Amino acid sequence: MDKWECPCGYVYDPEEGDMDNGIEPGTAWEDLPESWVCPLCGAEQEYFEKMD
Amino acid sequence: MYKPITLADGIYSVGCRDWDIRDFHGYYINEGTSYNAFLVTGEKNILIDTVKSNFADELLDNISRIIDPKKIDAVISNHTEMDHSGALTRIMHKIGEDKPLYCSKMGAKNLKSHFKHEYNFQAVGSGDTLTIGNRTFSFLETRMLHWPDSMFTYMPDEKILFSSDAFGQHYAGDKFFDDEIGDEIMPHARKYYANILLHFSPRVQTLLADVAKMNLDIRMICPDHGIIWRKDPSKIITAYDQWSRQEPAKKAVVIFDSMWKSTTKMARAVTSGIESENIGVRLMNTRKWHRSDIMTAVMESGAVAVGSPTLNNGIFPVIADVMTYVKGLRPQNKLAAAFGSYGWSGEAVKILNKEFEEMKWEIVDDGVKVLYVPGASDLERCFDLGACLAGKLKEKLSA
Numbered sequence: 213m214d215k216w217e218c219p220c221g222y223v224y225d226p227e228e229g230d231m232d233n234g235i236e237p238g239t240a241w242e243d244l245p246e247s248w249v250c251p252l253c254g255a256e257q258e259y260f261e262k263m264d
Numbered sequence: 265m266y267k268p269i270t271l272a273d274g275i276y277s278v279g280c281r282d283w284d285i286r287d288f289h290g291y292y293i294n295e296g297t298s299y300n301a302f303l304v305t306g307e308k309n310i311l312i313d314t315v316k317s318n319f320a321d322e323l324l325d326n327i328s329r330i331i332d333p334k335k336i337d338a339v340i341s342n343h344t345e346m347d348h349s350g351a352l353t354r355i356m357h358k359i360g361e362d363k364p365l366y367c368s369k370m371g372a373k374n375l376k377s378h379f380k381h382e383y384n385f386q387a388v389g390s391g392d393t394l395t396i397g398n399r400t401f402s403f404l405e406t407r408m409l410h411w412p413d414s415m416f417t418y419m420p421d422e423k424i425l426f427s428s429d430a431f432g433q434h435y436a437g438d439k440f441f442d443d444e445i446g447d448e449i450m451p452h453a454r455k456y457y458a459n460i461l462l463h464f465s466p467r468v469q470t471l472l473a474d475v476a477k478m479n480l481d482i483r484m485i486c487p488d489h490g491i492i493w494r495k496d497p498s499k500i501i502t503a504y505d506q507w508s509r510q511e512p513a514k515k516a517v518v519i520f521d522s523m524w525k526s527t528t529k530m531a532r533a534v535t536s537g538i539e540s541e542n543i544g545v546r547l548m549n550t551r552k553w554h555r556s557d558i559m560t561a562v563m564e565s566g567a568v569a570v571g572s573p574t575l576n577n578g579i580f581p582v583i584a585d586v587m588t589y590v591k592g593l594r595p596q597n598k599l600a601a602a603f604g605s606y607g608w609s610g611e612a613v614k615i616l617n618k619e620f621e622e623m624k625w626e627i628v629d630d631g632v633k634v635l636y637v638p639g640a641s642d643l644e645r646c647f648d649l650g651a652c653l654a655g656k657l658k659e660k661l662s663a
């Protein structure tokens with residue numbers, strides 16, 4: 213599963229999820245709810261870039 | 265130019281005071297500010313942070329009073345923003361562009377895209393320790409406090425924390441240390457927190473917990489703006505803990521603008537209603553108060569009432585300015601109410617309620633809108649709105 217990076221440097225890693233905000237480990241980027249934003253800076257998903 | 269200030273043996277504050285600045289990217293500064301930079305001398309010489317570009321000559325003059333600036337061996341950049349990196353090109357040119365420039369990973373990325381230039385970037389991360397000559401530094405990345413690149417530099421032997429923008433204040437004066445100025449500095453520190461850091465309060469809580477876990481012995485905190493905390497650094501840490509909790513306070517603020525004094529009359533009635541419940545309240549006219557002062561009052565208040573006339577089916581532009589600014593800084597845990605006079609359609613109250621909702625503020629009442637000039641019964645409704653807001657705040661505080 214792909215990791216996605218926020219312009220602020222935060223990396224969304226599907227293996228870890230984002231438990232603080234109710235995202236279970238194993239949640240793919242595509243399956244994140246629309247309301248999920250960067251837990252670090254608040255940027256919306258459209259600003260993230262897929263990591264190589 | 266000021267005489268370099270000695271912080272510890274061989275460690276100096278060499279920055280500059282900007283006496284003239286009033287508008288700091290939309291934040292009103294009534295007493296100027298300072299851009300602090302620090303020179304660590306010894307077997308090797310290290311400069312921590314620089315100043316705004318137009319103060320580069322003054323920074324070089326200040327350094328020259330201690331050492332020849334060409335003898336600087338390395339630079340540490342805690343933060344990319346231009347008030348701290350502006351003089352970096354001049355400094356690097358002076359000392360030699362091959363000299364190491366230590367910064368966070370995001371700092372290297374940001375400085376590179378900022379200056380469109382490759383310096384000898386040496387990325388450091390949290391927990392890394394660096395020894396240069398007889399001086400040791402350790403680093404703590406503080407991402408989003410308040411930029412992705414922000415970091416702290418700590419000198420474990422001297423127990424000095426160079427905290428970048430955190431713990432700073434926009435203040436320029438004849439005092440340089442907390443023990444010289446006393447409590448007079450706190451309103452500046454509070455306004456700085458409200459306008460620069462409030463947005464990142466959850467990160468401040470995490471950072472304070474991390475610092476506590478690391479058991480750092482901090483004898484002195486050197487921020488990049490304002491005075492240095494040397495007598496009691498715990499004072500500003502405690503204040504940050506309190507501000508970042510965003511607990512509701514027993515205070516209210518009424519923010520308003522008016523076209524023909526109708527919303528002004530309503531604002532006064534709302535204020536009286538709040539006071540009738542023995543809650544302290546400030547009445548702030550957005551044409552008299554700067555958005556950055558209003559922001560500080562919002563941070564300090566548990567209840568916020570906003571009044572706006574309806575202009576061309578929208579909220580009044582000055583109120584829109586203030587609301588956009590306040591919203592961006594994400595104040596939490598507020599009770600809210602809206603009011604306003606109108607001439608034909610009266611959308612302002614509805615729009616304000618929507619703004620409150622988006623900020624997750626608790627709306628205590630649908631609000632009061634009045635066609636044309638408020639009469640006695642309308643003003644009574646405004647008074648009741650204020651009393652209701654204050655009453656709910658009291659309930660919340662006693663819960």
